[in-house]
Every structure is written in structure tokens, then in C-alpha cells.
Amino acid sequence: MRVLVVEDEKKTASFVRKALQAEGFAVDVCHNGDDALAAARATPFDGIVLDIMLPGRDGLSVLRQLRERKNATPVLLLSARGEVNERVEGLNAGADDYLPKPFELAELVARVRALTRRSGENKSTILRVADLTLDTVTHRAQRGGADIELTAREYRLLEFLMRSPGRLCGRMMILEKVWDYDFDPGTNLVDVYIRRLREKIDAAFATKLLHTVRGSGYLLKDQP
Amino acid sequence: MTIRTRLSLWYATIMFVALMVMGVLLYYQIIIEPREHAHKHPERHNTEQANDEDMFEDVTGIVMWCVIPAVLLSIGGGWWFMKKSLAPVARLTQAAEKISAFNLAGRLPRTGNGDELDRLTEVFNGMLGRLDDSFNRTREFTLHASHELKTPLTILCGETETALRDATLTSAERERAASLLDELRRLARIVDGLTLLAKADAGQVALKLEPVRFDELVRDNFADAQILAEPQGIRVELTACEEITLHGDRHRLRQLLLNLADNAVKYNQPQGRVTMSLCRDGDLAELTVANSGAGIPPEILPRVFDRFFRGDPAHSQAVDGSGLGLSIVQWIVSAHGGTIQIESLPSGLTTVTVRLSLGAAAKTA
Numbered sequence: 001m002r003v004l005v006v007e008d009e010k011k012t013a014s015f016v017r018k019a020l021q022a023e024g025f026a027v028d029v030c031h032n033g034d035d036a037l038a039a040a041r042a043t044p045f046d047g048i049v050l051d052i053m054l055p056g057r058d059g060l061s062v063l064r065q066l067r068e069r070k071n072a073t074p075v076l077l078l079s080a081r082g083e084v085n086e087r088v089e090g091l092n093a094g095a096d097d098y099l100p101k102p103f104e105l106a107e108l109v110a111r112v113r114a115l116t117r118r119s120g121e122n123k124s125t126i127l128r129v130a131d132l133t134l135d136t137v138t139h140r141a142q143r144g145g146a147d148i149e150l151t152a153r154e155y156r157l158l159e160f161l162m163r164s165p166g167r168l169c170g171r172m173m174i175l176e177k178v179w180d181y182d183f184d185p186g187t188n189l190v191d192v193y194i195r196r197l198r199e200k201i202d203a204a205f206a207t208k209l210l211h212t213v214r215g216s217g218y219l220l221k222d223q224p
Numbered sequence: 225m226t227i228r229t230r231l232s233l234w235y236a237t238i239m240f241v242a243l244m245v246m247g248v249l250l251y252y253q254i255i256i257e258p259r260e261h262a263h264k265h266p267e268r269h270n271t272e273q274a275n276d277e278d279m280f281e282d283v284t285g286i287v288m289w290c291v292i293p294a295v296l297l298s299i300g301g302g303w304w305f306m307k308k309s310l311a312p313v314a315r316l317t318q319a320a321e322k323i324s325a326f327n328l329a330g331r332l333p334r335t336g337n338g339d340e341l342d343r344l345t346e347v348f349n350g351m352l353g354r355l356d357d358s359f360n361r362t363r364e365f366t367l368h369a370s371h372e373l374k375t376p377l378t379i380l381c382g383e384t385e386t387a388l389r390d391a392t393l394t395s396a397e398r399e400r401a402a403s404l405l406d407e408l409r410r411l412a413r414i415v416d417g418l419t420l421l422a423k424a425d426a427g428q429v430a431l432k433l434e435p436v437r438f439d440e441l442v443r444d445n446f447a448d449a450q451i452l453a454e455p456q457g458i459r460v461e462l463t464a465c466e467e468i469t470l471h472g473d474r475h476r477l478r479q480l481l482l483n484l485a486d487n488a489v490k491y492n493q494p495q496g497r498v499t500m501s502l503c504r505d506g507d508l509a510e511l512t513v514a515n516s517g518a519g520i521p522p523e524i525l526p527r528v529f530d531r532f533f534r535g536d537p538a539h540s541q542a543v544d545g546s547g548l549g550l551s552i553v554q555w556i557v558s559a560h561g562g563t564i565q566i567e568s569l570p571s572g573l574t575t576v577t578v579r580l581s582l583g584a585a586a587k588t589a
Contacts, residue, residue: 012382080371080375102408105385181478185482186545188452
């Protein structure tokens with residue numbers, strides 16, 4: 001998987017590159033819009049992380065140019081302005097996702113991962129992690145053959161986590177996908193739900209599946 | 225007493241006194257003088273005695289039938305005249321009443337005739353201009369400051385998170401980095417809140433208005449509130465939830481509900497209670513969120529919506545938050561053309577009441 005990071009702020013570009021490389025991505029970095037267009041023309045990328053505020057040609061203009069050239073590479077927009085209107089504008093211009101600054105690195109990595117594997121997403125109706133299964137049609141959750149009662153929200157949270165097993169999921173991304181919040185509520189809502197979910201799926205079992213990574217997010221995996 | 229009444233009364237009194245003086249003079253001229261004249265010529269006395277009495281009645285009649293209507297007329301006329309001449313003052317007052325910190329761009333209409341009131345309007349408009357300018361500068365400053373903070377914050381958060389991923393860290397180092405990251409994120413949320421409010425002040429936040437089933441959002445929020453309250457053993461109740469559709473911005477309304485619920489839990493006591501309800505009141509949706517707890521002293525109650533306002537410094541240390549939650553709630557309510565009220569009883573029961581219009585389209589703010 002090869003990703004292009006377009007960010008004029010050198011330090012930000014550097015840690016984004018490191019984080020993506022740590023996840024196994026090959027990363028190219030550009031510091032302005034024109035270079036980005038040239039790079040995207042020369043190399044077929046699997047995804048582009050594009051800052052909106054760039055010197056010269058801005059991110060939205062780069063995005064429009066790409067789409068005009070029928071380049072369908074998935075694009076994640078970054079913005080320091082974080083306006084609701086900007087998000088809508090970006091998505092209308094053909095972006096696939098949008099992340100306001102300051103973002104959580106785990107968040108960014110999770111989103112890039114989601115973008116680049118979008119086509120190959122797990123479409124099975126039965127999700128499975130170790131002995132935990134979730135039927136996305138009947139909404140039935142089982143572990144070790146025993147049924148687990150879930151509220152609607154818990155179900156959505158579990159489904160979200162089970163769709164990317166072994167991968168770190170950021171708090172903002174969970175709030176966005178499970179709660180449909182476009183703002184950071186500044187509450188420990190996600191923590192509390194995770195705790196409840198953990199009681200239901202992990203409490204009675206020796207092997208814990210749901211893990212919290214301090215400062216980064218949550219993940220569901222079958223090895224400790 | 226209004227200036228108009230006062231002037232009219234003065235005017236009527238002067239008029240009355242003037243007419244009375246005139247009456248007395250007339251009386252003297254017509255009755256007394258001829259009579260004295262008659263004393264000097266007693267031979268005409270008898271015939272003129274009767275004449276005198278007629279004249280006296282005539283004068284009384286004149287005074288009765290002319291002076292009183294004249295006074296009444298002058299009161300009425302004066303009243304009308306005052307209204308006409310004071311109308312620009314009334315207009316000025318009305319226009320000035322409509323001006324608040326959020327629409328300082330408005331100016332009072334000038335008559336342009338160069339009179340005292342026109343001059344006053346001009347001076348007033350000048351003052352508004354300067355006020356507007358300084359308010360705008362403060363807003364721009366906040367907006368720019370919050371933008372400027374975002375880049376270094378992004379770097380700080382990113383670098384700390386990168387450091388946290390370093391597998392060679394000892395657990396103490398990891399703990400320190402994680403704690404640092406928590407505080408950085410809190411700072412990031414404060415900056416986010418500030419940006420939102422600064423933009424809202426500048427009228428740069430457009431709401432995405434659509435018909436919203438508010439009761440569904442309230443039910444949804446009720447479920448979240450129960451979860452948030454559970455760790456402290458707080459009981460959450462939804463006593464009423466009528467079906468209500470209103471014209472609003474779904475995301476901002478959810479933010480409003482979550483902020484209120486979060487506050488009701490945070491400023492509560494262990495084993496306390498939170499009671500929510502949604503009712504229809506005429507063409508208004510009335511949402512109340514009440515919580516038990518320490519209560520809010522009446523002297524600080526009006527200030528709880530102020531940005532970064534912390535009531536009791538001893539208590540607030542324990543409560544994590546940006547200090548902007550209620551300010552954001554207040555903005556969301558007013559952007560939807562609604563009102564918000566907070567009451568706190570000595571028993572510690574604090575109730576927030578939000579009223580949103582069902583029909584009228586909300587304004588963008």
C-alpha cells in the first residue's frame with residue numbers, strides 16, 4: 001500500500017509519515033499542491049492524505065484537479081479550520097473522508113487504513129474474532145456459544161470494532177461512526193461504553209478480546 | 225412622568241394662568257371701571273346697576289365658555305404637539321434598544337435636518353462604530369488565536385503519540401506521556417470550543433436546518449446519559465418525551481443534549497438523580513434537565529453561561545471539562561431562536577430549561 005501525504009508543515013508531515021510507515025504503508029511526502037498533483041500523476045497511490053491549507057494551490061483545488069483528471073484515489077482531507085461547512089465542501093469536491101486538526105494519530109492511521117481497503121471490506125454477514133461471533137443480519141452476538149444481550153448502541157460499537165479486528169480504532173472515529181457525532185463531546189462516553197461492552201463479552205472469559213491502548217484508542221483481537 | 229406629559233402640563237398651566245389673568249383684567253376693565261365711573265355720576269346709577277349685573281354674567285360666561293375649552297384645547301394640542309416633536313426620540317430609543325453586542329453593525333436612522341436630535345444620533349452612531357470596531361477586533365483576535373494554536377497543538381499531540389508508540393519506553397515514561405497527551409487533548413478541545421464560539425460570534429457558523437424528530441434525539445441522549453451516570457450510581461429518568469418535530473440542526477441539537485446531560489452528571493453527587501423531560505407547550509418544545517448536587521448559589525447563577533466561568537474553585541478542580549460547555553449550549557439554543565433558563569433551589573436541585581420554537585425557521589447565527 002502506497003500513500004501520498006501532502007502537508008506543508010514539516011513536523012506534522014514527518015510524524016504522519018512515521019506513523020503510517022509503522023503500519024506498513026509506503027509513504028511519499030509533498031509540501032505543496034503542485035508537487036502533489038505531479039506526484040499523483042506519476043504514481044498510482046492507494047490513498048492521499050491532503051492538507052487543505054497549503055501554500056499556493058490549496059488542498060481543495062488539488063482535490064478538484066485530481067477528480068477532473070478522473071483520478072479516483074481515495075482522499076483524506078486534513079484541516080486546521082475544522083468548519084462543518086468545510087467538511088461538506090470537501091466531501092462534495094470528492095474527498096472520501098475529513099479530519100480536523102489537531103487530530104489523533106491513531107485516528108488518522110485508522111482512517112487511512114479504512115480508505116485504502118475500502119473496496120476489499122469484509123462483506124460477510126457473520127463477523128468472527130476468536131470465539132466471539134456477530135451476525136449482522138439478526139444482530140445476534142455470541143461468545144463461546146452463549147448469547148450476549150446488547151443494546152442498539154453496544155451492537156453498533158461491537159460491529160464497528162469487529163469489522164477491523166486487530167486494528168486500533170480512534171475515539172473520534174468511533175464517535176463519528178457509532179454515534180454519528182461530528183464534534184468532540186469531551187466526555188468519556190466511549191470509555192464507559194467500552195467498559196460495559198467489555199463486561200459483556202470479556203468478563204466471563206479468560207481470554208480478553210477488547211483492549212484499550214492508553215492515549216490511542218481501542219482494539220479487538222484474540223491474542224493478549 | 226414622561227417628558228411629554230411634563231411639557232404638556234407645564235404648557236397647560238401657563239396657558240391657564242395667562243387666560244385667568246386675561247379674565248381678571250377683562251373683569252376689571254368691563255365691570256369695576258364703569259362702576260367706579262358710576263359712583264362719580266350717581267344720576268346714572270339706577271339704570272346702570274342692572275346693566276352691571278348683566279355684564280358680570282357675560283364675563284363669567286366668556287371665562288367659562290372660552291377659557292376652559294381653550295385650556296382643554298391647549299392640553300390636547302400640546303399633547304399632540306409633544307408627541308410629534310418627541311417622536312424622533314422615541315424612534316431613537318427603539319433603535320438603540322435593538323442594538324446589543326451581537327448587532328453592533330446596526331446604525332440609528334438619521335433625519336438629516338441638523339437639529340439637536342440629529343446631532344445626538346450622529347454622536348451615538350459614532351460611538352457604536354467605535355464599539356463595533358473593538359468588539360470585532362476581540363472576536364478576530366480569538367479566532368486567529370485559536371487557529372494559530374492548532375498547528376503547534378497538532379504537532380504536540382502527534383509527537384507525543386509517536387513517543388507513546390515507542391516500544392522501548394518504561395511504564396513510568398509511558399504513563400507520563402499518556403498523561404501529557406490527555407492534557408493536550410483537553411487543550412485541543414478548549415481550542416475547538418473557542419474556535420466554534422468565536423466563529424458563532426462573527427456569524428460564520430451556518431446551521432444545517434432540516435426537520436428533526438427532537439424526541440428521538442432526546443431518547444437517544446437519555447440512553448447515553450444513563451451510561452455516563454452509571455459509574456457514580458446516579459439514576460437518570462426521562463419523565464416525559466412527547467413526539468416533537470422541529471426545524472433544527474441535528475448535530476448541534478445532539479451536542480446541546482449531550483452537553484446538558486454531561487453537566488447534569490458531572491455536577492451531581494454519588495447516588496444522585498438526573499431528571500429529563502420533553503414536552504410541548506403551545507408552539508414551543510420545552511426540554512428540562514434537572515440534577516441533584518451541590519446546587520448553584522444565586523449570585524453566580526447568571527454567570528454560568530459565561531465562557532470559562534467556574535463557580536466554586538474548590539469544586540471545579542475535580543470536574544474535568546473545557547469550561548465552554550454551557551456557553552456552547554447557550555449559543556446552540558439562541559442560534560435556533562430559542563431561550564435557555566437555569567434555576568437552582570437551595571435543596572441543590574438545579575434545573576435547566578430550554579425552549580425551542582416548533583414552527584418558525586431558526587435564524588443562522
